[in-house]
Structures are given as C-alpha cells and as structure tokens.
Amino acid sequence: MTFFDEEQSDRPGTEVLLKRVHEVISNARPMPLSASVMINKDELLELLDEAISRLPEEIRQARWLLKERQEFLDKVQREGDDILDAARVRAERMVQRTEIVRAAEAKARRTVEEANDDARRLRLEAEDYADQKLAQFEIILERTAKQVAAGRERLRAAPANPQQVSGAAGAIETESESSEAFFDQDEL
Numbered sequence: 001m002t003f004f005d006e007e008q009s010d011r012p013g014t015e016v017l018l019k020r021v022h023e024v025i026s027n028a029r030p031m032p033l034s035a036s037v038m039i040n041k042d043e044l045l046e047l048l049d050e051a052i053s054r055l056p057e058e059i060r061q062a063r064w065l066l067k068e069r070q071e072f073l074d075k076v077q078r079e080g081d082d083i084l085d086a087a088r089v090r091a092e093r094m095v096q097r098t099e100i101v102r103a104a105e106a107k108a109r110r111t112v113e114e115a116n117d118d119a120r121r122l123r124l125e126a127e128d129y130a131d132q133k134l135a136q137f138e139i140i141l142e143r144t145a146k147q148v149a150a151g152r153e154r155l156r157a158a159p160a161n162p163q164q165v166s167g168a169a170g171a172i173e174t175e176s177e178s179s180e181a182f183f184d185q186d187e188l
Contacts (some may be wrong), residue, residue, distance in 0.1 A: 014054040020047055021051070024047070
C-alpha cells in the first residue's frame, strides 16, 4: 500500500464521488407536471467540488504510479541486461575453454605423432647402424677366418724332410715328434 493509497482510504475517490452525483441525479424526484427533477443543489455542488478538488491529486498519484512503474521497468531491464551480459561472458569463456581444450588436444596429437615419427626414424636409423656394424664385423670375421684357415693350411703343408726344420737350439725333430707336439682339433 503506497502513501497515496493511505490518503484515499480516509476520503472517497473521485470515481465514487462522481457515481454519487450520478445517483443523486438519477434518484431525484420529478417535479409535478414537468420533465424537470428536483435536486439538492448544495449537495450536488459539494460532491462536484470535492471530485474536482480530488482530480489533481489522483492525476498526481497516477503520474507517480506511472513514474514508479517506469522506474521498476527500467530497473528490471537493467537487471535483465546484466544477466544477459553475464551469460554472454560465461558463454564466451566456455567457448574459449572449449577452443583451448581443442587446441591442446590437437597439439597433443601432433606432439604424439611427431614423437612416434621420431621414434620410428630413430629405430630405423639404429637398425641401419647395427646392420652396418654387423656387416663390417662379418667382413672382419671372414678375413680373420680366411687368415686362420691360411695359417692352418701352412701348418699342414709342413716340409716332409725333417732336416729342413730346425729349432732355436738347433735340435732336429722327427716327424713323429712334431706330430705329437702339434694338436689338430679337426682330427678329433
């Protein structure tokens, strides 16, 4: 209940006063042998004066109510705009977070792919390096095996004449002694 409503509760409103004026006129007694009616002029003027005096107050109240209504609507509009702005900001943050997550996931995928590519490349390079080293080792082993075989062949092709072979002290070994001293693992 507003300040103006409290004032109206003490006195009747303009509408009530105008209805009473209408009632007085409609209930007026007709004059004998005339179309005119008898009314209490003072009562009717008093009601009309009161209604006229109340009109500016009611108009002021109506204007005040309209102003109060407009202020309320403006306040609600501002609050609605604030809520919409906050929602937009939140939505933008959520979109940015989503975009950041997407970008991070894309970067993570690229990083994993690059790491897999690097690992694959390094594994192939390591296999090539190991293959090269094993090939070199195989060549060295083949040369060594050939040299061992050649050395063994030379040892088998020892001279048949025992007098041709002399020791450091000048001792001459016989063929049986030299064969006992030389152990050939292939003959086992």
